[in-house]
Amino acid sequence: MSGFRKVYGAAPQAVADAPGRVNLLGEHTDYNDGFVLPIAIAQRTRVAMRSSPEARFSLHAHGQGETVHFTLDSPPEQHFASYVYGCLMLARSRGAVIPPLQIYVESQVPMGVGLSSSAALEVATLRCLRELLALHFDDVVIAQLAQRAEIDYAGVNCGIMDQMASSLADTSRALLLDTRTLERRVVELPRESAVLVMDSGIARSLATSGYNQRRAECEEAARLLGVGSLRDVTSAGELDALPDLLKRRARHVFTENARVLQAVACASAKEFGALMNASHASLRDDYEVSIPELDRLVALLQAQPGVHGARLTGAGFGGACVALCDTHALSRVARTVLEQYRAAGQRGAVLVPPAAALATVAA
Ligand code: GLA
Numbered sequence: 001m002s003g004f005r006k007v008y009g010a011a012p013q014a015v016a017d018a019p020g021r022v023n024l025l026g027e028h029t030d031y032n033d034g035f036v037l038p039i040a041i042a043q044r045t046r047v048a049m050r051s052s053p054e055a056r057f058s059l060h061a062h063g064q065g066e067t068v069h070f071t072l073d074s075p076p077e078q079h080f081a082s083y084v085y086g087c088l089m090l091a092r093s094r095g096a097v098i099p100p101l102q103i104y105v106e107s108q109v110p111m112g113v114g115l116s117s118s119a120a121l122e123v124a125t126l127r128c129l130r131e132l133l134a135l136h137f138d139d140v141v142i143a144q145l146a147q148r149a150e151i152d153y154a155g156v157n158c159g160i161m162d163q164m165a166s167s168l169a170d171t172s173r174a175l176l177l178d179t180r181t182l183e184r185r186v187v188e189l190p191r192e193s194a195v196l197v198m199d200s201g202i203a204r205s206l207a208t209s210g211y212n213q214r215r216a217e218c219e220e221a222a223r224l225l226g227v228g229s230l231r232d233v234t235s236a237g238e239l240d241a242l243p244d245l246l247k248r249r250a251r252h253v254f255t256e257n258a259r260v261l262q263a264v265a266c267a268s269a270k271e272f273g274a275l276m277n278a279s280h281a282s283l284r285d286d287y288e289v290s291i292p293e294l295d296r297l298v299a300l301l302q303a304q305p306g307v308h309g310a311r312l313t314g315a316g317f318g319g320a321c322v323a324l325c326d327t328h329a330l331s332r333v334a335r336t337v338l339e340q341y342r343a344a345g346q347r348g349a350v351l352v353p354p355a356a357a358l359a360t361v362a363a
Contacts, residue, residue: 012048016127020109030159062106086153114314122146190269201347273309280311289316
C-alpha cells in the first residue's frame with residue numbers, strides 16, 4: 001500500500017480488506033430476525049495499520065486531504081472516522097489492548113448507494129486489528145462487533161446482514177443467512193445468470209431517519225401481535241389485527257421472508273426474478289422505502305429482454321437497484337438501460353460489475 005508509506009513514511013505492519021455486498025432478496029428482514037440473501041461484490045475496502053510513535057491515533061482516508069487525529073477517550077468528529085473509532089472501542093471492550101495507531105483506508109466500494117461501504121470499512125478495520133494484534137476473533141465475532149460499531153457509533157440501528165455478508169460472503173455464490181440463529185449456507189445463482197447493479201443517482205437522504213422509523217414500526221407491530229419479532233408471524237391472517245400502516249409494514253416482512261426461502265428452493269432464473277419483482281412491489285407499496293427514480297430504473301430493467309427480475313437494493317430512499325440478468329445479455333442491458341435512464345435527465349451509473357469487468361463481458 002503505497003498510500004500508507006506516503007502519509008506515514010513507513011510500511012504498514014498489517015493490511016486487510018473486506019468487500020461491499022449487494023442484497024439479492026430479503027430486504028428489511030434482518031432486524032426482524034428473518035432471512036436474507038446477499039452476495040459480496042468485487043469492490044473492496046482496504047485498511048492498513050502500524051503502531052504510532054505518537055500518543056494519539058491518526059487516520060487517513062485515501063483521497064481526503066486531511067489526516068484525522070483522536071484518542072480512545074476523545075472520539076473523532078468526522079463521520080467516516082466514527083466507524084473506525086467504533087471498531088477500536090468494540091475490540092477494546094472484548095479485551096484487546098490497543099496502542100495508538102497510524103491507520104490508512106482506501107476503498108473501491110461505492111458510498112451511500114446501498115452497497116455497504118460502511119460494513120466493508122468496519123470489517124476491514126477489525127480484520128486488520130486482528131492481524132496486527134493477533135486477536136482471536138472469528139469471522140462471525142468480527143461481523144457482530146462491526147454491527148455494534150454501526151449501531152453504537154454511527155447511529156444506524158441496523159441488522160446484521162451487511163456485516164455478515166462482508167465478513168463471510170464471496171462474489172460467486174449468495175449467502176443464505178438466518179439472522180436469528182446466524183445459520184447460513186451458500187447458494188448458487190441460477191444457471192447462466194449474473195448480477196447487475198445500477199445507481200439511481202439519487203442520494204439516500206432519509207436513509208438513517210427513515211430506516212430507524214421503519215424498525216420502530218416493526219417492533220411496534222410485533223408488540224401488538226404479542227410476538228418476539230415479526231419472524232414469528234406464521235400466517236398473513238394474523239396481521240389483520242394491526243392498524244393499516246403497521247399491517248402493511250408487517251406484511252412486507254412476512255412476504256419477503258417467504259420470498260427468500262422460495263428463491264433458494266427454486267432452480268430457475270425466471271422464478272427467482274419474479275420473486276425479485278414482487279419484492280420491489282412490496283418495498284414500494286407496503287414498506288414505502290422506494291422513490292420515483294428507483295421505480296423508474298427498476299421498470300426500465302424489468303422491461304429489458306434478458307432481465308429475469310429487478311428491485312431496489314439496500315435500505316432504499318435512493319441508492320441502487322439490483323437485477324438478475326442472463327449472463328449473455330448483461331452488457332447490452334447495462335448499456336441500454338443506462339441510456340434510457342439518462343435520456344430522462346437522470347444521472348445513473350453501472351456499479352456492478354465494476355467498469356473494467358463490464359468492458360470484458362461479451363455484448
Ligand atoms: C441496511 C442495513 C441492513 C438491512 C438493510 C435493509 O443495509 O444496514 O442491516 O436492514 O438496510 O435490508
